[in-house]
Amino acid sequence: MNIQSPQPSVHDKTTLTIIDVDIHPKTSAGDLRPYLSQRWWDYLKTYGTRQRQGFQTGFAYPKSQPNAARRDSWPPGGGLPGSDLDFMKRQFLDAYPIEFAVMNPLSPTGQGDQNDAFGAAMATAANEFQIHGWHHRDNRLLASVIVPYEDTEASVAEIRRRAGDRRFVQVLFRSRTSEAMGKKRYWPIYQAAVEAGLPVGVHVFGTSGRPASSSGWPSFYIEDMAEHACCCQTQVASLILEGVFERFPDLKIVMIEAGFGWMPSVGWRLDAIWKRLKDEVPHLKKAPSEYLREHFWVATQPMEETENPAQLLDLMGWVGWDRIMFSSDYPHWDFDDPLQVLPAGLDAEKRAAIYSENARKLYRIGR
């Protein structure tokens, strides 16, 4: 947390390579202008974004530091953290042995906007900019298909627009959808993702417009952050119990920036409930934990900090060594240093799986 990076230069001494499945290049609204129609550019300038929360700028829960960014991640030449590729290279991409990094732009992307048509136009523009503004300048940066998930039809169209373009490696949701992701309204999006051969990434945040907890609005940012895990637990339960994976057996889901310690418990709890209430969900052909084990991947950050190392190894084993992918969350404050974060004592095979091979396989990188 707020690590002052020592600018390591280790990669010339090691064979370690890293595929980081969650970084946040920052795009400004102005960057998107070439990819927006005049109508939507004018709309953006006049009406702005309306993200189901009260503030014109900033967040419902103010962050603990500007832009939730590492304090050392502000580019010396100006601009927001994550906005300057050269500085990002110097501080992160080249400072560590980063082979590839998956971009998960969070705003402005139109996701969750009250105006569906505007959201769709913004998502398309943000996807264009990932290619032209980032990937073309450094082809280690892989893109996510940002979908305006509250508008199913537009989301499907956006996925089809990118299908076959291997610079895009996943479809990207934010976790606070206006309804749980298992609901049928979202299913065409999963169908399009499966057809395009893309996993669906679910990155925490977003604004559903509903209270962040089922007992109303908490007061603090720390609670807002804790709630992300609860939100993802609800998403997992919904996706499994609604039968999404019976309908789409090839669908793969990646939970991003949610941690993973909560995940084994969700499987156990759902199994216990299912044992009693099977007749409510006759479309399920096996125990919920089996769907969980088969269809879900996790990104590591924010890495779990257990009280002793054996507990962390338990959690990782329960989630599955073939399901855990390293992520740093660069340039955010709770960045996990690639060289510090994995528990000591993992064998070479497990380290390679987490640092790169699980991601290489899931995202079909280089294939």
Next chain:
Amino acid sequence: MPPPVHKGVDCDVHPAVPNLKALFPYLDGYWRESFIERGIPGFEANTYPPNVPLSQRPDWKETRAATDVCQLSDQVFRGAQTDFAICNCLYGVELPFSEDMGRVVARAVNDWIRHEWLDKDARLRASIVIPMQNVEFAVDEIERCAADKRFVQVKVMATQETPLGRRHWWPIYAAAERHGLPIGIHPGSTYRHATTSLGWPTYYSEDYNAYAQAFQSQIASMVCEGVFTKYPKLKVVILESGVTWAPAFLWRLSKLWRGLRSEVPWVDRPPVEIVRDHVRFTIAPFDVPPDARTIARVIDHLGSEEFLLYASDFPHWQHDDDDAMPPHVPKTLQDKIRIDNPLATYPRLKEDAA
């Protein structure tokens, strides 16, 4: 004198109000007439629809389990695992939007519990149910009932209009602490919000699952708002919650606290430590796969032998044996779960046992 605790305490059993008429002796004329005139069918919460398999264990189904004291006592104490049982009535006193209606129904339920249950079996204890519609009314009800030492806890539903740590609830905690009453939080919604933070899910299974998330929200709220800093003697019991979500949640909250503690400076030590001092969990359901190795690891993750309290969750169907104790729990820990931990959590029980 009640019997001493030799065998243990069942911290979660559910007597059910058989029908609204059963409460009529405890309502004044205006409300009796009002309920009849308006055709109000009762205040049964939809958290446990009666035919859902979780709501009643098959062999506890003859007549309507838990509406009759003899039957409940017979079944709860049958396996002779406990000397006391704590009655948590789940009647929906927190559901009506009318504060006045909430108040009279809560009062009626507490009086009914006292006369129809506590007076009839010396082994029974109970939680005070309170009208969460209005904090002043809730505190009044705690004060009204607290003189009767057989009330050992204050019980509220898991999801409310606002998170339970919010400061406007604090007079309830002040009253509970003053009287040595833990706050029991039980699955159940006041339905002021959707049952998940992502709206209304399709299946009952999801509603039930969602209480694990609700408990995480409530513990985070109570810790972060500073409830336990303000009320250092307050205990909270998370009832019928499952336990496996707790360690990862507490580690996550503690990690976040290390990064964000400047936002909540009154939280002066890691949340996991605060929770280990103030919060307890009942063992039914025990949502761990029943293999010895996993159970041993989960117990290690819980990190405290004081965390767990024995409970049958009668008449809900969580387990099939008379004994709700999960397999593979070491004998010394079993004794703590059955006897020592409940006595340490409920000071009023300890007075009885002395």
